[in-house]
Amino acid sequence: MSQTNSRITVPKFQAFKSQGHRISMLTAYDYTTAAILDQSGIEGILVGDTMAMVVQGHDTTLPVTLDEIIYHAEMVGRAVSNALVIVDLPFPTNHVGIHNAVTSAGRILKETKCQAVKLEGGADQAETISALVTAGIPVMAHIGLRPQSVLTIGGYKVQRDRDQLMEDAHTAQQAGAFGIVLECIPSEIAEEITNTLAIPTIGIGAGVNCDGQVLVTNDLLGLSLGHVPRFVKQHANLKQVIADAAAAYRDEVRDSSFPDSEHSYS
Numbered sequence: 001m002s003q004t005n006s007r008i009t010v011p012k013f014q015a016f017k018s019q020g021h022r023i024s025m026l027t028a029y030d031y032t033t034a035a036i037l038d039q040s041g042i043e044g045i046l047v048g049d050t051m052a053m054v055v056q057g058h059d060t061t062l063p064v065t066l067d068e069i070i071y072h073a074e075m076v077g078r079a080v081s082n083a084l085v086i087v088d089l090p091f092p093t094n095h096v097g098i099h100n101a102v103t104s105a106g107r108i109l110k111e112t113k114c115q116a117v118k119l120e121g122g123a124d125q126a127e128t129i130s131a132l133v134t135a136g137i138p139v140m141a142h143i144g145l146r147p148q149s150v151l152t153i154g155g156y157k158v159q160r161d162r163d164q165l166m167e168d169a170h171t172a173q174q175a176g177a178f179g180i181v182l183e184c185i186p187s188e189i190a191e192e193i194t195n196t197l198a199i200p201t202i203g204i205g206a207g208v209n210c211d212g213q214v215l216v217t218n219d220l221l222g223l224s225l226g227h228v229p230r231f232v233k234q235h236a237n238l239k240q241v242i243a244d245a246a247a248a249y250r251d252e253v254r255d256s257s258f259p260d261s262e263h264s265y266s
């Protein structure tokens with residue numbers, strides 16, 4: 001496989017922490033978006049299981065299947081030549097045994113051009129993380145709010161158990177995770193975790209003192225239809241841009257001003 005020098009590998013991604021280089025990550029689920037995001041210079045692209053909600057229209061991340069994740073990861077993998085591309089292990093792949101997790105993650109790396117997987121879990125997933133890493137599969141852990149556990153937790157709530165979060169983070173690092181997502185935890189706890197880990201922390205709703213940040217691209221672009229969490233900063237309002245463009249097109253078709261001679265063949 002040919003790889004350019006600008007390609008962000010797992011070791012380069014990890015080294016950003018000691019270099020003090022803040023890591024930006026966004027989600028992508030299709031070829032065009034992934035290519036545009038990659039050209040922006042962000043360091044990481046996540047093929048997140050949030051596709052269940054923002055692409056497929058489900059209420060939670062639970063319904064998306066491994067085959068569907070792979071289908072989208074193939075598109076993203078084809079588009080990206082610089083960023084590190086990480087793919088979510090969907091529910092409940094990482095909770096149904098080590099063999100299943102290794103088989104699923106192996107399929108992701110074999111069938112897409114992506115370089116790593118993310119799994120929701122910390123201390124409870126140590127054996128699985130370790131088995132994946134032993135199999136040559138780079139793993140990003142994900143602690144704090146774990147959307148795949150929403151039915152157990154009873155909602156999308158800030159996670160405040162400092163001791164549990166510290167144990168999760170340190171056990172995941174010890175098991176071999178190369179990075180860790182901290183979702184919806186108080187900023188002070190995220191800072192303490194970040195300062196005591198050697199691997200980069202990527203925050204989402206975890207304050208500014210993580211080593212990097214990740215957001216769902218649809219939220220960043222103002223393309224979300226449902227509730228937008230407090231931690232999201234919308235950098236654009238593409239919902240309005242799309243609605244305005246569609247309405248302008250509709251009007252021009254109705255009054256026959258489109259297509260004009262510039263957009264027709266003689």
Ligand code: KIV
Pocket residue numbers: 027046047048049050051088181204214215216
């Ligand atoms: O699936 C996803 O998009 C995620 C991010 C929100 C971190 O896990």
